[in-house]
Amino acid sequence: MEQVRALLLDLSGVLYVGGEALPGAIEAVQRAQAAGLPIRLITNTTREPRAAIIDKLAGLGFGFESAQLTTAPSAIRERLESESRSPLLLVHPALEPEFEGVPTGDPDVVVLGDMGAAFDYAVLNRAFRVLMEGAPLWVMGTNRYFREADGLSLDIGPFVRALEYAADLKAENFGKPDARLFHAAIADLDLPPEQVLMVGDDVSGDVDGARAAGLTACLVRTGKYQDGDEQRAQHRGAGLADRLADIVDALLS
Incomplete structure (x- = not known):
């Protein structure tokens, strides 16, 4: 993962499940932020507006800003207004x-x-x-x-x-795995897609979508991960890790 210069993270299943942060996730994010590794967030979550999602993350112990988060509802609203x-x-x-x-x-x-x-x-x-x-x-x-x-x-x-x-x-x-959402999420990074690592727990939405959009990808064995998903992920050229903390450790080592 030596070419990776930024992280794009799914939320549910990578940072938290339900109302609890996943083990090591808060510390992993803090280490990445302290090292200056840019982080962007992407989600298909459609039960909360963007501000509420950021507030929820803050309540769990994560420090993110609204501009770091890209959602399908925000993309749809822009299209509704433009047309x-x-x-x-x-x-x-x-x-x-x-x-x-x-x-x-x-x-x-x-x-x-x-x-x-x-x-x-x-x-x-x-x-x-x-x-x-x-x-x-x-x-x-x-x-x-x-x-x-x-x-x-x-x-x-x-x-x-x-x-x-x-x-x-x-x-x-308008959500994952559509390539437009991935590209919108990393547009302000000014990096080629292959230098952004998408971390997710869903092979179809996260791994397949990221790879089709030209990003590097890694599947974590948390959240909705099921036994056997690793074969599909690796077939797409994606990495595999037990949890986000392991990925951050590898990137910063």
């Missing part, structure tokens, strides 16, 4: 402030985030009807599942696939 779109917003209630001021009457696009317990037949059927009228489907990720404090939980991907199948269309993904 003067009126969305059917299907997002978690906690995320609604992220879209404050965006007009939502007579929707011409369906925006789908992780609604958690608010996902039900009526919600999906309303989205289906708008899609059948010709609206595109913009989504904040296609992950299959993630890890919460009490175990694995369904993520947004299964609901995206249901709507794609029903309306016979292809969603436009």
Whole structure:
């Protein structure tokens, strides 16, 4: 990893799980920061606005600024405004402030985030009807599942696939593994992508996405990692580590 000059970190499963920081993660971040190693953050988390995520990280003991974090909701809001779109917003209630001021009457696009317990037949059927009228489907990720404090939980991907199948269309993904989100996250670093190491716990979203975007990648055996994931990651040319602290130790040694 001698060519690595910056880190791009996933959040859940790399820095924390549920409401607790992962062992060694806080200290690893502090060591990297003290050494002057730039860190950027990227996430498909769509249950919290960016400010709340930064506050949550601070509460866990991490010191990051909002400018270091790139999210799918922020990318979608920029696109909505640039195209003067009126969305059917299907997002978690906690995320609604992220879209404050965006007009939502007579929707011409369906925006789908992780609604958690608010996902039900009526919600999906309303989205289906708008899609059948010709609206595109913009989504904040296609992950299959993630890890919460009490175990694995369904993520947004299964609901995206249901709507794609029903309306016979292809969603436009604004989250990982889309290369645009990775490039947006590291744009201010002024480094070639291969000199940025993406660290994640998800082979499809983190490793595959980063490699397709030209970044170096490493899978950690924390978070949603499952036995056998290492074969898929290494097939993509990615590294493997037990936890973030081991990666930082290797980079700074």
